[in-house]
Amino acid sequence: MLIVMEDGASEEDVARVVAQIEAMGYRAHPIAGTTRTTVAVTAVQGPLNPADFEGLARVKEAIPVSQPWTLVSREARVGPTQVTVAGRALGAGRLAIIAGPCAVESHEQTAAIARAVKAAGAHFLRGGAYKPRTSPYSFQGLGEEGLKILARVREETGLPVVTEAMDTETLDMVADYADVIQIGTRSMQNFPLLRKAGRCRRPILLKRGMSATIEELLMSAEYIAAGGNQQIILCERGIRTFAAHTRCTLDLSAIPAVKARSHLPIIVDPSHGTGRRDMVRFLSRAAIAAGADGLLVEVHNDPDHALSDGAQSLLPDQFAGMMDEIRAIARVVGMTL
Numbered sequence: 144m145l146i147v148m149e150d151g152a153s154e155e156d157v158a159r160v161v162a163q164i165e166a167m168g169y170r171a172h173p174i175a176g177t178t179r180t181t182v183a184v185t186a187v188q189g190p191l192n193p194a195d196f197e198g199l200a201r202v203k204e205a206i207p208v209s210q211p212w213t214l215v216s217r218e219a220r221v222g223p224t225q226v227t228v229a230g231r232a233l234g235a236g237r238l239a240i241i242a243g244p245c246a247v248e249s250h251e252q253t254a255a256i257a258r259a260v261k262a263a264g265a266h267f268l269r270g271g272a273y274k275p276r277t278s279p280y281s282f283q284g285l286g287e288e289g290l291k292i293l294a295r296v297r298e299e300t301g302l303p304v305v306t307e308a309m310d311t312e313t314l315d316m317v318a319d320y321a322d323v324i325q326i327g328t329r330s331m332q333n334f335p336l337l338r339k340a341g342r343c344r345r346p347i348l349l350k351r352g353m354s355a356t357i358e359e360l361l362m363s364a365e366y367i368a369a370g371g372n373q374q375i376i377l378c379e380r381g382i383r384t385f386a387a388h389t390r391c392t393l394d395l396s397a398i399p400a401v402k403a404r405s406h407l408p409i410i411v412d413p414s415h416g417t418g419r420r421d422m423v424r425f426l427s428r429a430a431i432a433a434g435a436d437g438l439l440v441e442v443h444n445d446p447d448h449a450l451s452d453g454a455q456s457l458l459p460d461q462f463a464g465m466m467d468e469i470r471a472i473a474r475v476v477g478m479t480l
């Protein structure tokens with residue numbers, strides 16, 4: 144159930160309604176919009192009667208929510224959510240480009256790539272310090288040393304950092320270094336990790352599980368939001384299909400599908416989505432044209448010797464060329480970079 148407050152209801156009015164809902168035995172989550180506040184009611188077993196809420200002071204209406212996610216639903220907010228990281232906004236008409244290596248390998252490598260993607264117009268640096276690898280014998284990431292390198296490169300370049308947390312044990316440490324915490328495709332339904340991310344003070348970049356439906360993606364986002372963290376960016380990164388010409392099938396229909404159901408921003412990762420450097424540029428262009436709020440792109444200065452995902456990593460000059468095209472398409476679809 145969503146409780147829509149009257150326009151101009153004060154913080155005290157909202158706090159009183161929250162207390163009244165909690166006294167009924169439910170949980171109440173205020174969601175501040177640009178013109179009005181909505182209070183989402185969760186922890187509900189069985190049907191609710193809108194009339195029980197519509198009688199509360201300064202409540203305009205109570206709207207039953209038909210889908211199983213409430214806080215991230217389209218109805219929960221007027222308009223799309225904009226996530227702001229280190230002064231840079233993402234969503235609601237503002238595109239953000241996140242670029243960098245798959246894995247942090249050294250300070251020299253990360254700094255060189257960061258300088259190159261910044262010069263080409265990227266807004267965030269990505270790079271994994273904890274890498275979820277299919278094989279236990281593959282490079283697993285530098286761990287905390289990698290986080291320290293990312294923090295140092297942020298100081299040197301001014302680029303905010305996006306990096307993955309793989310488990311509940313290291314989430315707090317990753318949050319100490321990162322500006323945005325990525326939850327990867329293999330962790331999308333790691334419910335203890337989602338719950339802890341919900342209590343985290345950093346924005347979360349939640350990637351779609353490679354076999355997950357849009358509904359499952361939104362339910363995972365709801366876990367984070369229910370914990371109190373509404374700063375969530377969704378990411379389409381390709382799903383498993385029978386197609387063998389790409390690593391995954393990038394599902395660009397996820398963009399309008401998410402936007403029809405949720406106020407959260409959604410970005411696209413064409414690197415993992417295709418697994419092929421020669422396709423990244425085309426799918427990036429298509430993603431922005433289809434309404435994505437940004438891109439997550441792997442870039443490496445020596446992809447032949449990359450410790451992970453070299454085959455899908457763009458060279459810095461290829462990334463720069465792609466950014467010129469993205470700027471042109473952004474203008475056409477009315478988005479600002």
Ligand code: PEP
Pocket residue numbers: 245271275326327328329350380412415
């Ligand atoms: C990554 O971003 O490097 C990564 C491992 O992504 P995914 O979880 O989408 O495979």
Ligand code: MN
Pocket residue numbers: 245246415441451452
């Ligand atoms: Mn990767």
